[in-house]
Amino acid sequence: MATRGLSVTNKLREAVLGGDYAGGTRLNEVDLADALAVSRTPIRAALSTLAAEGLLEYRPNSGYAVKTFAAKDIEGIYVVRANLEGLCARLVAQQGLSDVHRGLLHKVLAESEELQNVESWTDEVSDLWRDLNDRFHNTLIEASGNAHLAMMLRKSRAIPLLNQLKFRWFDMGTLARAHDDHSQIFAAITGGQVVRAESLAEEHVYRSGQRIIEHWRKMDSRKPAGGTKARAA
Amino acid sequence: MATRGLSVTNKLREAVLGGDYAGGTRLNEVDLADALAVSRTPIRAALSTLAAEGLLEYRPNSGYAVKTFAAKDIEGIYVVRANLEGLCARLVAQQGLSDVHRGLLHKVLAESEELQNVESWTDEVSDLWRDLNDRFHNTLIEASGNAHLAMMLRKSRAIPLLNQLKFRWFDMGTLARAHDDHSQIFAAITGGQVVRAESLAEEHVYRSGQRIIEHWRKMDSRKPAGGTKARAA
DNA sequence: GTTGCTTGGATTGCATACAAAGAAGCGTTG
DNA sequence: CAACGCTTCTTTGTATGCAATCCAAGCAAC
Numbered sequence: 001m002a003t004r005g006l007s008v009t010n011k012l013r014e015a016v017l018g019g020d021y022a023g024g025t026r027l028n029e030v031d032l033a034d035a036l037a038v039s040r041t042p043i044r045a046a047l048s049t050l051a052a053e054g055l056l057e058y059r060p061n062s063g064y065a066v067k068t069f070a071a072k073d074i075e076g077i078y079v080v081r082a083n084l085e086g087l088c089a090r091l092v093a094q095q096g097l098s099d100v101h102r103g104l105l106h107k108v109l110a111e112s113e114e115l116q117n118v119e120s121w122t123d124e125v126s127d128l129w130r131d132l133n134d135r136f137h138n139t140l141i142e143a144s145g146n147a148h149l150a151m152m153l154r155k156s157r158a159i160p161l162l163n164q165l166k167f168r169w170f171d172m173g174t175l176a177r178a179h180d181d182h183s184q185i186f187a188a189i190t191g192g193q194v195v196r197a198e199s200l201a202e203e204h205v206y207r208s209g210q211r212i213i214e215h216w217r218k219m220d221s222r223k224p225a226g227g228t229k230a231r232a233a
Numbered sequence: 234m235a236t237r238g239l240s241v242t243n244k245l246r247e248a249v250l251g252g253d254y255a256g257g258t259r260l261n262e263v264d265l266a267d268a269l270a271v272s273r274t275p276i277r278a279a280l281s282t283l284a285a286e287g288l289l290e291y292r293p294n295s296g297y298a299v300k301t302f303a304a305k306d307i308e309g310i311y312v313v314r315a316n317l318e319g320l321c322a323r324l325v326a327q328q329g330l331s332d333v334h335r336g337l338l339h340k341v342l343a344e345s346e347e348l349q350n351v352e353s354w355t356d357e358v359s360d361l362w363r364d365l366n367d368r369f370h371n372t373l374i375e376a377s378g379n380a381h382l383a384m385m386l387r388k389s390r391a392i393p394l395l396n397q398l399k400f401r402w403f404d405m406g407t408l409a410r411a412h413d414d415h416s417q418i419f420a421a422i423t424g425g426q427v428v429r430a431e432s433l434a435e436e437h438v439y440r441s442g443q444r445i446i447e448h449w450r451k452m453d454s455r456k457p458a459g460g461t462k463a464r465a466a
Numbered sequence: 467g468t469t470g471c472t473t474g475g476a477t478t479g480c481a482t483a484c485a486a487a488g489a490a491g492c493g494t495t496g
Numbered sequence: 497c498a499a500c501g502c503t504t505c506t507t508t509g510t511a512t513g514c515a516a517t518c519c520a521a522g523c524a525a526c
Binding site: 002003005006044045048049050051052053054060061073076077079080083084087091145146147148149151152155156 | 235236238277284285286287293294306309310313316320324378379380381382384388389
């Protein structure tokens, strides 16, 4: 990492996305500075950046706090994301895939296919799938060639706490369905079925959103806490 | 404004969006600090925020520069924005309008109707229309009740230099068409015509995007400059 | 003429001291 | 007992000095 500011920004972002801090946690500048062994200056730079990214909330003269997301917020985010992923698939289907991107997707699908053979859903499998899933979606985004769309989707996928939850609750059946979705989307794209690619992708994201919201609600109901103070990262 | 940091952020944002700096202009911290009569600290805060918002580009140890947008970028942004505005109209049509929002939209449309009677397209009329247009779209966004969608659309509409150009090239015919679009979208929404509302809104934005891209290309071709140094705001 | 190195100036990165705003506790007063 | 105002303490906001980095100009060697 080039500068401390960037390094801190990345560390903090990861911590927030990974769920190290509960929603609403206030982030104290000096505590963070001590914990990360830098001065307040790079900390403040990082905080302002993350606030602009929408991960933190800022109140003048009061500081930064981890943004809280109610189930309704997650719902709103997924409505948008589904739409954008649909758009993305449509664009790619229209333009066609480059050899490189086709190769990448093919590889992802092959590895996913292999993953179907494991017996049970462990945390390790969960991490493997998360990686494959990310690669699939990221490749599509890159293939769309639309930088702005890429930025929007990145923001729509960066939600505090979510990484903690993501895929932990999967089972082999859900995995099979998700993999099948990916295969179908890929087929629609290579077959130039523009409309089908769009609606498949949209539906794919929408459905996974529904599952996430469900689990988010459960988490929400058993988590009364607010305004806790942050501990060191 | 509560803090200097926020004040500077807003001033700078306005300056960038308003086209005070050419694309690629490097923003020197001490110059800005002098010009705005504050120290470098709030300037740096503002710059990092605006970079996270996507208005500036940051290079470690080298500073911030106004992001440049090629016509192709504008095209990409408008593809996304059209899709999102379509989604927004669909959501509103699904949920129905509250009395307040219906009233606001009605008022906007009435004022737009009146604006049709002016004889020629002056800068003053342009500003009036910009206000009406913003109010129409912002009201729809608010009526959607989706904060994330609102954020995405805000980002899709905040493009450096664009405010300078926007609507200046309109004529009475274009105005009539835009106003008619708004009326039809409103009618579709109040009539619960969900699909129609979506495609009308999408098409409305897409078309205006086409015009903007056209004018952007013209601007681009007669603007060879790069890397100019910033003057005081 | 071109390539590579060196050096000086300009600019950003970071730490720290001090100022100012906000929040919590405490005592007073009705 | 409640409410108000004061005080004090915590935390953020700002300025500034110094260190680190980068960039360009000049020079030397090929």
